[in-house]
Amino acid sequence: MSIESYVINDVKIQDISQSIAHFQTLFNELTLSHIPIKEKNKFIGCIAENDIRCFEANKKLTDYRYAIEYFSTHPEEHWLDCYTAFAKNNANIIPVVTKNTQTYLGYIELHDILDMFYNTSFLHEPGAIIIIEKGIKDYSFSEICQIVESGQNKILGAIVNKLSNDTAQITIKLSPEGINEILQNFRRYNYKIISSHQEDAFLENLKDRSKYLDKYLNI
Structure with a gap:
């Protein structure tokens, strides 16, 4: 515009x-x-x-x-x-x-x-924010779009908000459905999830396993 x-x-x-x-x-x-x-x-x-x-x-x-x-x-x-x-x-x-x-x-x-x-969909439309990180030479927006849309979701906006050393940090806003599945898909493609999400079953599983390991070691 x-x-x-x-x-x-x-x-x-x-x-x-x-x-x-x-x-x-x-x-x-x-x-x-x-x-x-x-x-x-x-x-x-x-x-x-x-x-x-x-x-x-x-x-x-x-x-x-x-x-x-x-x-x-x-x-x-x-x-x-x-x-x-x-x-x-x-x-x-x-x-x-x-x-x-x-x-x-x-x-x-x-x-x-x-x-x-403000009137762009990135700020104006309701949605979920995911911050991901990957090597500068390894990430691509076409891959990011594919990961999001494979979960029947839509990207409302994306910004590369940080470039440091060899990594890029990207903020994505998307419609809020199926966030957990999208987070797992990003991990499968070796993206690091920087933001925290209540829907993130992966982290919950890690916490449960950590508690189980602590309990086992203390026996």
């Missing part, structure tokens, strides 16, 4: 020749983390409120050109790519510009992207 319909243009792009006092006043009136900047009618980046607060009010932004950060997106960009840009730049807005001419079109806000994420 592209972000085109979420572009807001109620904040005008500001020229780099403006005074620091002008930007300080703007930030007093807005709740934005950054303001888009232009030079010779071309978008050149953003200035952060945290930086503006540290600058001398009687100077111009041209005196602090080094503080301008370049980040932007395009109307055709997928919202997930924008989500990454928000996190990377510690911003609550991302300017939207045309690809070829870098013409400023407006901006998108973080809360709109979060709303889009």
